[in-house]
Amino acid sequence: MSREALQESLSAVMDNEADELELRRVLSAVDDAETRATWSRYQVARAAMHKELLLPNLDIASAVSAALADEAVPAKVKKGPLRSIGRLAVAASVTIAVLAGVRMYNQDEITGAELASQQPAQQGLSVPQTQGPAVLAGYSESSEQPTGPMANGVLQNQAGWDQRLPGYLRQHAQESALKGNETALPYARAASLDNPVK
Amino acid sequence: MRALPLLSLLIGSCMTVPALAANSSPEASEWLNKLAQAEQKQSYQGSFIYERNGSFSSHDIWHKVQDGKVSERLLQLDGAAQEIVRVDGKVACVSGALVSGVKTPPDAAPRVLDPLKLMGWYDLSLAGKSRVAGRDAVIVTLTPRDQHRYAFELHLDRRTGLPLRSLMLNDKGQLLERFQMTRLDTDDLPTDEDLRASAACKPVEHRATTTQEAVSGWRSDWLPPGFELVNSSVRRDAARNSSVTSLMYDDGLARVSVFVEPVNDNSGIDTRVQLGPTVAVSRRLNTPKGKVLVTVVGEIPLGTAERIALSMRAQDAQARQ
Numbered sequence: 151m152s153r154e155a156l157q158e159s160l161s162a163v164m165d166n167e168a169d170e171l172e173l174r175r176v177l178s179a180v181d182d183a184e185t186r187a188t189w190s191r192y193q194v195a196r197a198a199m200h201k202e203l204l205l206p207n208l209d210i211a212s213a214v215s216a217a218l219a220d221e222a223v224p225a226k227v228k229k230g231p232l233r234s235i236g237r238l239a240v241a242a243s244v245t246i247a248v249l250a251g252v253r254m255y256n257q258d259e260i261t262g263a264e265l266a267s268q269q270p271a272q273q274g275l276s277v278p279q280t281q282g283p284a285v286l287a288g289y290s291e292s293s294e295q296p297t298g299p300m301a302n303g304v305l306q307n308q309a310g311w312d313q314r315l316p317g318y319l320r321q322h323a324q325e326s327a328l329k330g331n332e333t334a335l336p337y338a339r340a341a342s343l344d345n346p347v348k
Numbered sequence: 349m350r351a352l353p354l355l356s357l358l359i360g361s362c363m364t365v366p367a368l369a370a371n372s373s374p375e376a377s378e379w380l381n382k383l384a385q386a387e388q389k390q391s392y393q394g395s396f397i398y399e400r401n402g403s404f405s406s407h408d409i410w411h412k413v414q415d416g417k418v419s420e421r422l423l424q425l426d427g428a429a430q431e432i433v434r435v436d437g438k439v440a441c442v443s444g445a446l447v448s449g450v451k452t453p454p455d456a457a458p459r460v461l462d463p464l465k466l467m468g469w470y471d472l473s474l475a476g477k478s479r480v481a482g483r484d485a486v487i488v489t490l491t492p493r494d495q496h497r498y499a500f501e502l503h504l505d506r507r508t509g510l511p512l513r514s515l516m517l518n519d520k521g522q523l524l525e526r527f528q529m530t531r532l533d534t535d536d537l538p539t540d541e542d543l544r545a546s547a548a549c550k551p552v553e554h555r556a557t558t559t560q561e562a563v564s565g566w567r568s569d570w571l572p573p574g575f576e577l578v579n580s581s582v583r584r585d586a587a588r589n590s591s592v593t594s595l596m597y598d599d600g601l602a603r604v605s606v607f608v609e610p611v612n613d614n615s616g617i618d619t620r621v622q623l624g625p626t627v628a629v630s631r632r633l634n635t636p637k638g639k640v641l642v643t644v645v646g647e648i649p650l651g652t653a654e655r656i657a658l659s660m661r662a663q664d665a666q667a668r669q
Contacts, residue, residue, distance in 0.1 A: 315619060
């Protein structure tokens with residue numbers, strides 16, 4: 151299939167005007183890095199034309215692929231039921247990855263609650279990033295309850311999180327501000343640690 | 349025909365090194381060079397705002413270069429009058445909440461923005477022009493090449509290369525912090541009076557370099573590519589009667605600190621906090637030396653901080669020699 155035909159199909163899919171054949175063509179080519187690059191270029195162009203907020207590097211497709219790659223593939227089993235369980239697991243992890251992606255995708259604003267969503271409330275949660283993008287689904291996003299210690303973005307000695315933390319944050323900000331050439335930005339970060347919310 | 353994939357692999361592997369830099373535009377890197385030089389050569393005064401989740405503040409800045417020496421004074425205009433004065437590249441005094449028992453690290457070689465180094469970890473490109481603080485600006489974007497750092501968008505003054513706006517964005521395109529000049533004057537030089545510290549600004553002691561022996565008790569098994577150790581120290585915390593080891597790493601742009609402190613059985617809580625651009629992750633680790641609390645603080649994604657925290661290892665005495 152020619153490159154041009156594929157690009158036309160891509161464009162059609164993006165404009166929501168693709169027929170089934172074109173959709174299939176795009177879906178079968180989407181594993182190709184070049185195709186994905188083209189796709190994201192089109193997205194950029196479209197976002198620019200529509201003056202939409204640009205979300206760089208949002209690539210749910212590769213997040214899904216990564217989740218699939220991480221999925222433990224069940225050993226070859228002759229029996230039917232086990233295999234379907236395996237498939238189910240894969241399907242579930244894809245769903246989680248997609249959901250996580252969509253959930254994050256929809257949070258475009260710097261509302262305080264969302265960015266401060268990693269609350270100490272879920273201290274038990276200790277999933278390192280190495281386990282793949284599906285980890286995102288584990289983050290609590292309780293935007294309805296911005297009552298945590300970080301809700302107002304000011305350092306306070308609050309119960310519930312470690313008393314050492316404010317000192318560490320200050321030391322990091324301060325050492326960043328005191329080192330190196332550019333001072334303004336690290337200094338402003340350091341200063342902002344103690345600014346009450348207006 | 350069969351040799352074709354092999355051939356392309358061969359060619360591909362030969363091209364990876366140039367391709368690494370090819371993603372970055374030379375113009376963008378030139379502008380970053382201009383920025384690095386402007387900080388060293390250009391005198392200016394102005395005002396800027398800083399905004400992050402939960403905080404918005406305005407500041408004045410005076411920056412004077414005389415005989416190759418850089419003097420600078422920054423003053424917060426709202427709330428507490430936080431102030432920092434640097435003379436000849438060294439911090440002379442800081443004020444307000446900025447002082448909290450932390451002494452200055454011995455100023456190492458000045459950290460200069462190095463586009464060549466940055467290109468390894470970010471794609472540099474020009475993204476058009478804008479107007480900030482009444483001045484024409486070019487937009488330089490730094491897009492991370494992996495998920496371990498944030499993206500930056502810099503608006504640089506077309507005339508001088510000074511930063512007029514700096515935005516930090518996460519991988520979802522959410523704005524984490526904004527630095528923006530509202531007034532920039534590069535014609536009227538700051539006077540000595542402008543640069544004089546106020547009475548509230550407390551002089552900073554420069555402590556002697558901590559010996560390597562005392563410092564290198566900890567190392568990290570894993571760091572995101574490009575991050576290097578730039579500073580390490582051991583600080584005595586009188587209030588808790590414990591010693592805090594701190595290690596600072598940077599990739600030429602983003603910085604991350606790791607703090608290691610011994611704890612007894614019950615104290616120390618696992619915590620994860622995101623404060624605008626800065627993330628803090630605390631984890632308790634069991635080591636041969638006993639329980640410690642490892643805390644990673646920096647302008648990096650949460651998952652990356654978590655991974656660094658998990659990778660901290662005690663360095664035994666033999667390994668050190």
